[in-house]
Amino acid sequence: MSRKLNYREAMREAMHEALTNDPRVFLMGEDVGMYGGTYAFSKGFLDEFGPERIRDTPLSELGFVGAGIGAALGGMRPIVEVMTVNFSLLALDQIVNSAATFRHMSGGQFSVPLVIRMTTGAGRQLAAQHSHSLEGWYAHIPGIKVLAPATIEDARGMLAPALADPDPVVIFEHAGLFNMEGELPDDWSVDISSAKVRRAGKDVAIITHGGSLPKALAAAEQLAAAGIDAEVLDLRVLRPLDTATIMASVAKCRRAVVVDEGWRTGSLAAEVMARIMENAFYELDAPVARVCSEEVPIPYARHMEEAALPQAEKIVAAVKGFFA
Amino acid sequence: MTDHHAAAPPAGAVPWKKDFALRLLADMVRIRRMEEKAAEMYGAGKIRGFLHLYIGEEATAVGALHALSPEDNIVATYREHGHALVRGMDMGAIMAEMYGKREGCAHGRGGSMHLFDKATRLFGGNAIVGGGLPLAVGLGLATKMQNEKRITACFFGDGAVAEGAFHESMNLAALWKLPVLFCCENNLFGMGTSIERAESQTDLCVKAASYNMPALKVDGMDIVAVHEVTKQAAQRVRVGEGPLFVEYQTYRFRAHSMFDAELYRQKAEVEEWKTRGPIHTFSARLKAGGKLSEEEFLAIDAAANSEVAAAVAFAEAGTWEPIEDLLKDLHTS
Ligand SMILES: Cc1ncc(C[n+]2csc(CCOP(=O)(O)OP(=O)(O)O)c2C)c(N)n1
Numbered sequence: 001m002s003r004k005l006n007y008r009e010a011m012r013e014a015m016h017e018a019l020t021n022d023p024r025v026f027l028m029g030e031d032v033g034m035y036g037g038t039y040a041f042s043k044g045f046l047d048e049f050g051p052e053r054i055r056d057t058p059l060s061e062l063g064f065v066g067a068g069i070g071a072a073l074g075g076m077r078p079i080v081e082v083m084t085v086n087f088s089l090l091a092l093d094q095i096v097n098s099a100a101t102f103r104h105m106s107g108g109q110f111s112v113p114l115v116i117r118m119t120t121g122a123g124r125q126l127a128a129q130h131s132h133s134l135e136g137w138y139a140h141i142p143g144i145k146v147l148a149p150a151t152i153e154d155a156r157g158m159l160a161p162a163l164a165d166p167d168p169v170v171i172f173e174h175a176g177l178f179n180m181e182g183e184l185p186d187d188w189s190v191d192i193s194s195a196k197v198r199r200a201g202k203d204v205a206i207i208t209h210g211g212s213l214p215k216a217l218a219a220a221e222q223l224a225a226a227g228i229d230a231e232v233l234d235l236r237v238l239r240p241l242d243t244a245t246i247m248a249s250v251a252k253c254r255r256a257v258v259v260d261e262g263w264r265t266g267s268l269a270a271e272v273m274a275r276i277m278e279n280a281f282y283e284l285d286a287p288v289a290r291v292c293s294e295e296v297p298i299p300y301a302r303h304m305e306e307a308a309l310p311q312a313e314k315i316v317a318a319v320k321g322f323f324a
Numbered sequence: 325m326t327d328h329h330a331a332a333p334p335a336g337a338v339p340w341k342k343d344f345a346l347r348l349l350a351d352m353v354r355i356r357r358m359e360e361k362a363a364e365m366y367g368a369g370k371i372r373g374f375l376h377l378y379i380g381e382e383a384t385a386v387g388a389l390h391a392l393s394p395e396d397n398i399v400a401t402y403r404e405h406g407h408a409l410v411r412g413m414d415m416g417a418i419m420a421e422m423y424g425k426r427e428g429c430a431h432g433r434g435g436s437m438h439l440f441d442k443a444t445r446l447f448g449g450n451a452i453v454g455g456g457l458p459l460a461v462g463l464g465l466a467t468k469m470q471n472e473k474r475i476t477a478c479f480f481g482d483g484a485v486a487e488g489a490f491h492e493s494m495n496l497a498a499l500w501k502l503p504v505l506f507c508c509e510n511n512l513f514g515m516g517t518s519i520e521r522a523e524s525q526t527d528l529c530v531k532a533a534s535y536n537m538p539a540l541k542v543d544g545m546d547i548v549a550v551h552e553v554t555k556q557a558a559q560r561v562r563v564g565e566g567p568l569f570v571e572y573q574t575y576r577f578r579a580h581s582m583f584d585a586e587l588y589r590q591k592a593e594v595e596e597w598k599t600r601g602p603i604h605t606f607s608a609r610l611k612a613g614g615k616l617s618e619e620e621f622l623a624i625d626a627a628a629n630s631e632v633a634a635a636v637a638f639a640e641a642g643t644w645e646p647i648e649d650l651l652k653d654l655h656t657s
């Protein structure tokens with residue numbers, strides 16, 4: 001029997017299960033313990049698992065993310081939580097120069113079985129130092145896997161395979177999804193290798209991930225009312241990209257729009273478009289379109305923030321452009 | 325959970341002329357009333373995002389900033405409403421910024437955490453913990469290289485001390501003998517993490533000493549002490565002695581931001597610290613010394629309340645920046 005829960009609860013359950021099942025797993029980050037987690041993902045964990053395994057850190061992102069890498073090298077299975085992707089920039093050196101390189105640079109001797117979770121994305125009027133979507137940057141880095149759970153199932157199911165993965169996995173949780181409710185099916189186990197069609201259609205493929213998925217689905221509903229049958233493809237795994245599933249959707253629909261909350265220039269959307277060019281150019285009826293964030297730091301005022309971000313209306317307009 | 329017992333409330337005669345003392349008192353009251361209103365407007369949905377109140381800590385910004393000159397540079401954090409106001413920014417421009425209105429100091433682009441004001445040399449509220457420290461070093465460097473007299477006062481919290489940026493900045497400033505005043509507002513918590521749970525060495529002045537930087541510790545609830553110590557410190561920095569570190573020991577009376585169940589501290593601890601509240605203790609001292617009457621206090625409070633009412637009216641009447649301007653100001657030209 002399926003049951004209803006929200007994204008936050010799904011992620012909390014996933015961490016709870018991991019902590020219960022494997023003594024090597026521990027959670028480390030700012031205010032994960034006594035405060036209950038910045039977004040209450042780990043509320044109650046400190047009492048249940050104790051301060052050794054629910055480890056509050058000082059404001060030392062470079063230090064504790066690096067310590068997570070070291071602990072993984074030393075035999076533990078850390079889950080390191082960074083409050084937001086903006087703050088992860090303080091730890092970028094350790095992630096890019098150490099976590100991502102060690103396996104290859106050591107000639108295959110040292111793996112880093114680490115999971116790093118962080119909040120990403122805009123939509124809460126937190127302005128330019130708390131709202132960015134930099135998962136596309138991380139997806140640029142060979143040596144790490146990048147996940148973007150955008151459904152209740154993925155929020156519940158992605159952590160276990162990420163922890164089982166022998167290499168570093170970075171999980172991006174979009175802040176706009178935390179209160180989203182949904183049905184969790186009985187079998188919620190998921191892989192961390194494939195993209196997934198969230199709505200089947202035949203006229204246009206809307207390719208997206210993370211916080212833009214609900215917007216893409218809303219756009220598809222609006223398009224259906226206008227007689228356009230849109231397919232919505234959730235990338236889920238941003239690195240490595242599941243090229244085959246992307247091309248299957250593109251070949252079926254012959255038109256594609258890529259929706260990405262990252263900035264347009266050098267975006268993940270650009271990479272997806274390039275792959276379509278390389279692999280499916282002759283299947284296309286029209287040039288691939290994209291809806292990205294405007295190229296500005298995200299502003300505070302609500303109307304400006306909304307204008308800066310991809311929205312269902314912008315997706316609808318981009319799709320209608322194909323049929324004009 | 326650690327108990328942070330409050331010392332006795334600040335007491336003793338106020339060694340200042342009445343005029344000056346009342347000006348500083350008025351500034352503390354202005355911040356308090358402005359922020360209480362901001363909290364109310366947050367509840368009403370007029371202000372959104374994060375809102376970090378300075379309530380309880382007013383003596384630090386007021387005492388310290390009155391010890392600086394208008395030519396000095398200020399670098400602040402996301403808990404900077406008070407600093408902006410005391411520095412001379414118009415309350416209406418601050419309130420309008422919190423509302424996200426075009427008439428705000430940054431046209432509504434930054435909001436509460438990012439108050440900027442070129443006229444008063446406020447180089448921003450910075451929402452990356454520790455993010456302001458390296459900038460302050462650079463501002464000090466520019467001053468030194470251009471033989472200017474100004475100093476840079478950089479405000480940051482106890483939490484920021486754990487960041488690498490703090491240590492790198494302290495070392496650079498000391499190494500290059502830069503005119504930077506490091507103002508650490510130690511309110512004993514970085515969000516929900518108390519200083520004992522974040523620092524192996526909780527005496528922050530010892531850290532400054534390790535960089536060969538002089539350090540002073542002061543009761544941040546005592547505006548007289550804050551002001552006198554900062555004046556002294558600023559003078560030393562100004563004459564070229566190099567950077568200086570001041571630790572202001574203070575306490576935040578409200579939640580970290582607007583969403584915070586405050587599971588990490590006892591209510592009793594907060595109540596105990598409130599007995600050291602900078603406004604009522606300073607008022608009592610002034611009254612005891614015959615420098616303040618109840619009527620005068622009420623007049624100060626009434627003036628602050630009408631300034632707040634005018635600021636709210638200004639923000640309410642404000643307009644929204646047109647969406648066509650979204651890309652404006654990304655580059656200078
Ligand atoms: C680099 C970075 N990490 C984490 C945060 C989230 N955060 C915002 S304020 C804060 C606490 C900072 O404490 P402190 O420096 O003592 O200043 P206070 O809030 O007490 O004034 C935290 C953890 C952030 N803004 N930037």
Ligand SMILES: [Mg+2]
Nearest residue numbers: 481482513514
């Ligand atoms: Mg603090």
